[in-house]
Amino acid sequence: MAIDLIKDRGTPLDRQKFTWRDLVQPPYRKLNDDAFTRVRVILMNGIEAHMNRTSHAFARMTASNALKLALAKVRRIEQHQQTLVNWLNPADQSPLETTLGFEQVAIEVTAAVAQNEPDAYLAQCYRYGLLEDFDHMYRFGALYDRLEGKDANTLLQSYTDILPGRPTAVEHRDPADELRYPYDRRKAAPLSKLHATTILAAENMTHDYYMVIGPMFPDPTARQLYAEIASIEEQHVTHYESMIDPDETMLEKWVLAEAMEVYNYYGCVKSESNPRIRAIWERFLDYELGHLAVAREMFQELEGRDASEILPQRLPEPIAFESQRAFVRKTLQAEVDLRAHGTQFVDKSELPRSSPSHAYREQLNSEGSPSEKATAGWVWMPGTELMAFDASKFNNGKRVKS
Amino acid sequence: MKNSIEMGLNRSGLATAPRMAPQVLQVPGMTPKSSGDARVIANERVSYSKDAEPAATMPPPGTLKELAKTTVKLLKGQKSMVLVDKVAERMAFERGGTRLYEALLSKLDAFGSWEGGPQRADLESIMRDELTHFHFLAEVMGMLGADATAVTPSAEVHDLLTSGLRMVLADPRTDLRTCLEAMLQAELVDNDCWQTLMKLAFAYEELQLAERFQRCLEEERVHLNRVRSWLSAGLGGEAFGDPRKLAVSEPWVQHVAALPRPSTGRRPHKTIKRAPTNGRRGNGRANGKRTTGRNRRGGDR
Numbered sequence: 001m002a003i004d005l006i007k008d009r010g011t012p013l014d015r016q017k018f019t020w021r022d023l024v025q026p027p028y029r030k031l032n033d034d035a036f037t038r039v040r041v042i043l044m045n046g047i048e049a050h051m052n053r054t055s056h057a058f059a060r061m062t063a064s065n066a067l068k069l070a071l072a073k074v075r076r077i078e079q080h081q082q083t084l085v086n087w088l089n090p091a092d093q094s095p096l097e098t099t100l101g102f103e104q105v106a107i108e109v110t111a112a113v114a115q116n117e118p119d120a121y122l123a124q125c126y127r128y129g130l131l132e133d134f135d136h137m138y139r140f141g142a143l144y145d146r147l148e149g150k151d152a153n154t155l156l157q158s159y160t161d162i163l164p165g166r167p168t169a170v171e172h173r174d175p176a177d178e179l180r181y182p183y184d185r186r187k188a189a190p191l192s193k194l195h196a197t198t199i200l201a202a203e204n205m206t207h208d209y210y211m212v213i214g215p216m217f218p219d220p221t222a223r224q225l226y227a228e229i230a231s232i233e234e235q236h237v238t239h240y241e242s243m244i245d246p247d248e249t250m251l252e253k254w255v256l257a258e259a260m261e262v263y264n265y266y267g268c269v270k271s272e273s274n275p276r277i278r279a280i281w282e283r284f285l286d287y288e289l290g291h292l293a294v295a296r297e298m299f300q301e302l303e304g305r306d307a308s309e310i311l312p313q314r315l316p317e318p319i320a321f322e323s324q325r326a327f328v329r330k331t332l333q334a335e336v337d338l339r340a341h342g343t344q345f346v347d348k349s350e351l352p353r354s355s356p357s358h359a360y361r362e363q364l365n366s367e368g369s370p371s372e373k374a375t376a377g378w379v380w381m382p383g384t385e386l387m388a389f390d391a392s393k394f395n396n397g398k399r400v401k402s
Numbered sequence: 403m404k405n406s407i408e409m410g411l412n413r414s415g416l417a418t419a420p421r422m423a424p425q426v427l428q429v430p431g432m433t434p435k436s437s438g439d440a441r442v443i444a445n446e447r448v449s450y451s452k453d454a455e456p457a458a459t460m461p462p463p464g465t466l467k468e469l470a471k472t473t474v475k476l477l478k479g480q481k482s483m484v485l486v487d488k489v490a491e492r493m494a495f496e497r498g499g500t501r502l503y504e505a506l507l508s509k510l511d512a513f514g515s516w517e518g519g520p521q522r523a524d525l526e527s528i529m530r531d532e533l534t535h536f537h538f539l540a541e542v543m544g545m546l547g548a549d550a551t552a553v554t555p556s557a558e559v560h561d562l563l564t565s566g567l568r569m570v571l572a573d574p575r576t577d578l579r580t581c582l583e584a585m586l587q588a589e590l591v592d593n594d595c596w597q598t599l600m601k602l603a604f605a606y607e608e609l610q611l612a613e614r615f616q617r618c619l620e621e622e623r624v625h626l627n628r629v630r631s632w633l634s635a636g637l638g639g640e641a642f643g644d645p646r647k648l649a650v651s652e653p654w655v656q657h658v659a660a661l662p663r664p665s666t667g668r669r670p671h672k673t674i675k676r677a678p679t680n681g682r683r684g685n686g687r688a689n690g691k692r693t694t695g696r697n698r699r700g701g702d703r
Contacts, residue, residue, distance in 0.1 A: 026574075031414045091573055146440045154414035158422035161429050220450040221443045325425060373446060376438025379430050382416055385440075 003266060003289070005259055005311045006296075010289025013073055018080045025280075027090035030097065033274055035157040036108075036321040038101045040268045040281075041088045043109060046205030047198065047264055048082030051075070054257055058250050067251075070298050074291045081284055088277065095213040096148065096222075099140050100155050102206045106133035107160055109202060111324035111331075113195045116317070122192055125180050125243055126199065127331050128338060128345055129236055134328060135165030136229050139371045142378040147219055151384045159323040162380040166336050168371035170348075171232045172364050174356035177340040178238045185245035185252070190259075191316040193244075197260045198319070200240040207233035224370035231364075251299045252310055258292040259311055267318030405513050405579040406640050457559075460487060461552035485602050486548045491556035492595055493539035496532050498564055502588060503529035505571040509578040518635025518645035519578070520628070528625050535618050542611070560595075564588070579636045582629055589626040596622050 028037050055075040059068050089098060107130060114126035141152035141162040152162055183192050207230060214226030248256070265285035272278035296307040338345045341355065351357070381387050416423045460483045507525050515521060543550035553561075570576050570584040596619040603612035635645035 031412050032410060034413065090575075091569060146443055153416070153426060157413050158416060158419035158426040161426065161432075163429055163433055219443070219447065221446045224446075323422065325422075372436075373442045375436065376440075376442040377436055378439075379433040381430055382427065 003262065003285075003315050004313055005262065005292065005315065006308050006313050008289045009293045010291070011283075011286040013077065013290055013294065016077045016287050016290060018084070023080060023083045024087050025084065026276075027088050028274060028277060030090050030093045030155065033277075035101075035104065035155065035159055037272065037274050037277060038089075038093075038155070039105050039108060039321060040272065041085055041277075042098070042101045042105045042205075043198075043202055044264065044268060044281075044284075045082055045086040045089075046105075047201045047261055048078055048085060049205050049208070050197070050201030051078045051257060051261065052082060053204070054253070058254060061250065064302060067298055067302060070294055071254075074294055077287065077291070081287065084280065085284075088280075094148075095216055096140065096144055097155055099210070099213070100137070100144065100152050102209060103133055103137040103140060104156055104160050105202055106130075106206060107137060107328065108321070108324055109319060110199055111327050112320045112322075113199055114331075115324070115327055116319075117192060117195055118189045119183060119192050121181070122183060122196065122243060124345060125239065126195075127335055128340065129199070129203070129239060130328065131165040131332060131336055131338075132168070132171045132232060132236070133165075134161075134163070134332065135168050135171070135371075136232070138162055138164050138380075139168055139225060139229065139374050141380055142375040143222055143225060145378070145380075145384045145386075146374070147217075147222060149384060149386065151380075151382065153380070153382065159325070161325060161328065163332070164375075165332060166338075168228060168232060169365055169369040170339070170361060171235070172357070172361035173235060173340055174360045175238065177342060177355065177357045178235050179242045179343060180239060181343045182243055182245045185248045185310075188245070190310070190312045193256050193310075194260045194263045194316065196240065196243050197257055198264060200237065200244070201260075203233060203236040203240055207237055221370060221374050225374050228370045249303060251295070251303050252305075255292070255295045255299050255307055255310060258288060258295045261288040262292055263315055263318065266315055267321065270318050271321040405516060405519075405577045405636060456555060458553070458555040460554055461549055463547045463549065482546065485606060486543070486546050487554045487556045488595070488599055488602060489539055489542050489546065490548065490550075490552070490554040491560050492592075492599055493536055493543060493550065494553065494557040495560050495564065495592065495595070496536035496539060498561065498568075499532040499588060499592065500529055500536060502564075502567060502571055502585065503532060505568075506578070506581055506585060509571070509576070509581045512574075513577045515578065516636050516639050516645065518632065518639065520582075520632045524628065528628070531621050531625065535621075538614070538618070560591075563591070579633065582633050582636070586626075586629050586633060589622065589629050593619065593622050593626050 028041065030038065052075060055071045055078065059071045059075075062068060062071075093101075110126050110130045110133065114123050114130060117123040117126060137152075137160065144150050144152050156162070183196065185193075210226050210230035210233060214223060214230060217223050217226065262285065265281050265288055268281035269278060269285055272281055299305055299307055335345075337348045339348045339351045340357070341351055378385060379388075411418065413419070416426070419426075503525055507522065507529070510520065510522060510525060540550040567584040567588055571581050596615060600612050600615035600619055603609075603615055631649065634648040638647035638649070639645040641647070
């Protein structure tokens with residue numbers, strides 16, 4: 001299946017139809033399907049949400065009725081695509097379990113992107129974000145164990161380690177240490193542009209998800225932990241969006257965003273193990289090629305530019321949906337002590353005491369750190385940490401490991 | 403899927419990831435040590451609890467007029483709130499229970515039953531009982547001068563407790579037998595809570611009310627036993643090919659019958675009679691002094 005980003009027209013818009021029954025399909029099985037099916041569903045929901053968000057922003061900033069209409073037509077379909085994809089999440093998957101899925105996306109997809117990113121600085125930015133999301137998995141894994149008595153690995157299926165990364169408590173940064181310098185739209189490889197928007201979309205959705213579900217938890221530590229990690233996800237959105245060249249025109253961004261969707265649905269088609277869900281990815285890959293065709297036409301009509309100016313004819317190698325354990329462990333070993341300093345990353349010993357991030361996080365953590373509280377003394381164990389406790393010594397407030 | 407457990411590739415265990423498992427088992431040894439344990443989370447709960455307001459308070463009575471007409475002598479002031487709260491809790495539960503049985507009927511339609519399992523008429527009969535109990539308790543709320551449309555604190559807590567049952571019953575992937583596990587929980591709670599209501603009314607010396615609560619409890623006991631027997635028959639049938647097998651292998655459970663019996667379909671209460679207002683309200687007291695019949699009815703003291 002060779003895809004031509006410049007010529008393929010995919011499914012025409014007027015044949016991209018849905019019914020309510022079609023939008024609400026049987027979900028995947030959280031215990032039976034491969035963990036990467038959940039990863040793909042969560043990622044593609046985020047990507048569709050990104051398209052909806054971006055398209056609305058474009059519509060608010062253009063005077064062209066033709067463009068407004070084209071955006072509205074495509075956006076309506078993206079809305080329904082997102083619904084169908086998001087509704088594949090099963091009802092027996094709790095918000096905390098879906099959270100573990102979000103962090104698995106952030107770890108495994110970001111790690112795959114970091115390894116394939118041709119630009120060394122951007123690759124560094126991905127590795128930096130990766131180690132923070134890696135730590136979030138550890139914090140949420142502890143919460144899952146200590147609140148619900150359950151083992152996060154039953155969902156991660158041994159693909160992803162549950163270990164501390166860059167401690168969440170030190171991830172809080174002043175905005176001045178969150179902005180990166182962007183790629184140059186004229187020089188950056190197309191793959192760099194596809195990567196940047198993919199990870200931005202995933203992180204933005206993660207932020208929005210935590211902001212919605214955080215207040216649903218009754219436990220004070222859980223409410224605090226979601227508040228804390230949602231704040232980091234906001235930082236990550238700032239971090240990743242600042243990597244994108246602001247000089248790309250609105251239409252250029254639209255064409256690139258549609259190509260990014262094609263790229264990711266193509267990756268899902270290539271890797272999906274559930275045949276029913278693979279058929280959805282195939283269908284939506286064709287839909288996205290139809291959207292890309294509309295965006296290319298508007299690009300030509302309104303800016304007089306050909307999409308081949310910004311897109312390669314052939315898709316780059318898709319993102320690998322597989323465990324990146326070796327790379328993540330290596331990165332953890334080498335870069336856990338890096339800290340952002342302006343647009344750069346330095347060892348924590350080199351971060352000046354005068355850095356505004358010090359004062360910022362000291363203030364936020366001054367009444368204690370939720371992420372530290374949730375994980376005090378916690379070590380992931382198969383079957384939960386309770387496996388290691390001696391029941392006969394579990395009294396008088398003491399817990400003794402056997 | 404037909405009311406039975408399937409074998410398939412459930413990937414939740416380490417054994418299904420033989421290639422990855424040795425690597426993930428390295429994690430405990432790689433984790434840096436930190437101090438503390440789950441008590442840190444517990445301490446946070448205690449700390450927040452000190453500043454917490456209750457999730458809800460008791461609503462005011464329906465109307466002052468209703469309150470003035472309240473016929474149950476002792477049910478005025480602070481003490482009455484306990485009974486009103488528990489009656490409202492049960493009322494909401496019975497109303498929700500009607501919907502649970504509606505959902506259960508969909509499971510019967512979708513998956514069918516088994517030998518010794520429930521038939522449509524059985525489930526409809528229990529559903530009618532739940533609805534009747536709901537109407538009865540709404541009437542009691544009126545008698546108590548309480549607003550039957552309000553959600554009281556205990557009703558809210560029990561609704562939250564029931565939310566898991568609704569999740570199980572509403573999911574198209576759960577079959578009739580699985581959902582009967584949910585109904586078993588509902589009926590167990592219901593039995594205990596009706597008993598509490600009956601004890602409360604008895605302690606308030608409202609014997610007529612206690613008697614009526616007792617009658618509902620007896621109906622709920624029948625529901626519980628029927629659900630238990632349907633489940634036992636289903637599990638016994640699947641595990642041993644004998645729907646009676648588990649009924650005899652659980653000596654600690656006193657079944658009314660191993661197999662379901664037809665519902666009586668009887669309404670527990672036609673109307674609530676207002677207690678007499680001449681100072682003798684059938685509550686075992688006259689002129690403020692206990693007379694006779696303390697253990698006359700309903701109580702399990």
